[in-house]
Amino acid sequence: MRAPQRTRQGVVATLFGRADEVMLELGAGGELMVARVRAALSLLILLLPLIAASGGHGTRTVVVGLALAVFANLMAQVWLALARRQRRHPWLPYATASYDISMTTLVLVLLATREPAAALNSVVVWNFYMLAIALTALRNDGRLAVYVGGLAVVQYAALAIALMAGTGEARPASLGYGVASVAGQVERLLLLAMMTVVACAVVYRMQRLVDLSGRDGLTGLPNRAWLLQHAPRQLADSRREGRSLTLGLLDLDGFRRINADAGPRAGDRAIRGIALRLQTMLEDDESLSRIGGQEFVLLLRCPAGSAWERLDRLRRDMACESLVVDRDGRPLPLSFSAGLAAFPPDGGDVSALLGVADRRLQQAKRAGRNRVEARDA
Numbered sequence: 001m002r003a004p005q006r007t008r009q010g011v012v013a014t015l016f017g018r019a020d021e022v023m024l025e026l027g028a029g030g031e032l033m034v035a036r037v038r039a040a041l042s043l044l045i046l047l048l049p050l051i052a053a054s055g056g057h058g059t060r061t062v063v064v065g066l067a068l069a070v071f072a073n074l075m076a077q078v079w080l081a082l083a084r085r086q087r088r089h090p091w092l093p094y095a096t097a098s099y100d101i102s103m104t105t106l107v108l109v110l111l112a113t114r115e116p117a118a119a120l121n122s123v124v125v126w127n128f129y130m131l132a133i134a135l136t137a138l139r140n141d142g143r144l145a146v147y148v149g150g151l152a153v154v155q156y157a158a159l160a161i162a163l164m165a166g167t168g169e170a171r172p173a174s175l176g177y178g179v180a181s182v183a184g185q186v187e188r189l190l191l192l193a194m195m196t197v198v199a200c201a202v203v204y205r206m207q208r209l210v211d212l213s214g215r216d217g218l219t220g221l222p223n224r225a226w227l228l229q230h231a232p233r234q235l236a237d238s239r240r241e242g243r244s245l246t247l248g249l250l251d252l253d254g255f256r257r258i259n260a261d262a263g264p265r266a267g268d269r270a271i272r273g274i275a276l277r278l279q280t281m282l283e284d285d286e287s288l289s290r291i292g293g294q295e296f297v298l299l300l301r302c303p304a305g306s307a308w309e310r311l312d313r314l315r316r317d318m319a320c321e322s323l324v325v326d327r328d329g330r331p332l333p334l335s336f337s338a339g340l341a342a343f344p345p346d347g348g349d350v351s352a353l354l355g356v357a358d359r360r361l362q363q364a365k366r367a368g369r370n371r372v373e374a375r376d377a
């Protein structure tokens, strides 16, 4: 799990790093929401050729408008169908956002064929760039926000340069849209860049909230919600790679007594100390979560036998350490009991493994505590 980071590098890493399960799930929900909004807006676009016809525009304008509106609706339904599918397509947000930006540019180009000033000074159509950039925030992906903002800036800048240069000395102008100035175009490009920064800020806040909601406040470790969300992926990876994985459920012994003798603040410090101690035994791709008051879950990438050896060594080492002292400063013994469950022999999913590990943990408690059990008695 990514640690909360507030440095500049931390913000960049959070924004542009690989999204985790929860963010991908939220992003897929956002993509579906955007696809629904797009489908609804595309239906409204069908009205535009009708308005043009009733306003006395020529047949060619009405037919071109109608063809574009039908195309937009067809595409909106294709994007909606893809967003609804169970299978997640990582490229989908990039494809749909590129389509939104390019459709906006296409409409501006069509406007420019009639009146260059209309393309450069139109407020309604240009704002679809802003809308497309703002909607990237719903996909919870900083890279997407920067890509879409950059695409809008590049496409609009190319259009503006072509139209301003193409009209020679005079600036494009029309009765309805006024004169298109260079300063006005630069302002528009700056506004697109600013909206991109705003979208990135929203994505970053969302990522921080998701990160904090999956973290235990006392130790900073992942919590039960995080474990239940991420463990299935770790099990699936182990199954695919044919690697062993063992779940360890660990509970501190007699903690009520520790709180009574040392006070709850010292109890909190002891829990933080144990969390740090457990973290030092983790190897790459292994995880530690705090799922209850004094209960921790370890996911270790090794068979149950090696996991037992590693945890039992820690248990013996801890007997020589004084992680907590009583109110008079005398060291208090602090030990733990643990139950282990191997994947897949003891269970094919997280709740089955937790059930087996808990049964063995209770067995260790009944047998006198301060022990690790990897088998049923």
Ligand SMILES: Nc1nc2c(ncn2[C@@H]2O[C@H](COP(=O)(O)OP(=O)(O)OP(=O)(O)O)[C@@H](O)[C@H]2O)c(=O)[nH]1
Residues within 6 Å of the ligand: 218, 251, 252, 253, 254, 255, 256, 257, 259, 263, 264, 265, 266, 267, 268, 271, 292, 293, 294, 365, 369
């Ligand atoms: N200081 C502190 N105490 C906690 C925290 N969470 C739970 N506890 C305490 O931990 C104690 C757990 O007590 P029990 O579940 O009865 O278990 P135990 O005394 O550890 O005994 P066994 O588990 O049977 O060995 C309770 O007194 C809780 O109040 C915490 O975050 N900080």
